[in-house]
Amino acid sequence: MSVGRRINDPFSAFLFRVEIRGIVEGFFRECSGLESTIQVVEDPQLGRGTMSKLPGRIVYANITLRQGLTQSMNLYQWHLSALQGNIQRVNGSVIQVGPDGVAQLARWNFANGWPSKYTGPSFNSGNNDLSIESFEIAHEGLERVK
Numbered sequence: 375m376s377v378g379r380r381i382n383d384p385f386s387a388f389l390f391r392v393e394i395r396g397i398v399e400g401f402f403r404e405c406s407g408l409e410s411t412i413q414v415v416e417d418p419q420l421g422r423g424t425m426s427k428l429p430g431r432i433v434y435a436n437i438t439l440r441q442g443l444t445q446s447m448n449l450y451q452w453h454l455s456a457l458q459g460n461i462q463r464v465n466g467s468v469i470q471v472g473p474d475g476v477a478q479l480a481r482w483n484f485a486n487g488w489p490s491k492y493t494g495p496s497f498n499s500g501n502n503d504l505s506i507e508s509f510e511i512a513h514e515g516l517e518r519v520k
Contacts (some may be wrong), residue, residue: 389473392439394466394487399448401475402441403506405468408482409435410516436490436510437468443495443505453489453509461488466511478520485515 391401413430439449455462463486470480491510 389471391469391471393469395464400441402439404440407435407437408468408516434513434516436512437484438508438510440506440508443507449509450492453492456489463488480518481520482516482518484513487511487513
C-alpha cells in the first residue's frame, strides 16, 4: 500500500493564495464566501395541492479575505477608489496550494469583482494577536476550475 497522496485525500485549509488581475496579491489568513446558490421559487401548481420547486436566481456570496496588516496598500487603494465612485471590476482567483506553497491543487475564479467592504484591525493592549484587516469582494460569478 502506498503512503503517498491519494486523489481523495483532503487538502489543508491553511495553504492558499489570492490573485487579482493575474497578480498574486498575497497569502491571506482566512478566506470565506466561495459560495453559489440557486434560489428556490415555489409554484403552487394552480391550487392542485402540490408545490413545485423551480430554479430561481443565481446568487454569489461575497468573498471575504482576512490578512495580517502589512505595509502593502494595494487592496485598500482598490477599495478607496471604489469609495470615491471609481468601481474597478476585475477577475481574480482563490488558489489552494500544496505544501510547497506553489503547486495548484484547486482554483476558484471569480468574475467582475470589486471591493465592497473594508474592515481595519481591532486594537487591544491586553493581547499580542496580529493586527487583522479584512476585505469583502462582491462579484458576478464563481467557478471551480481545478
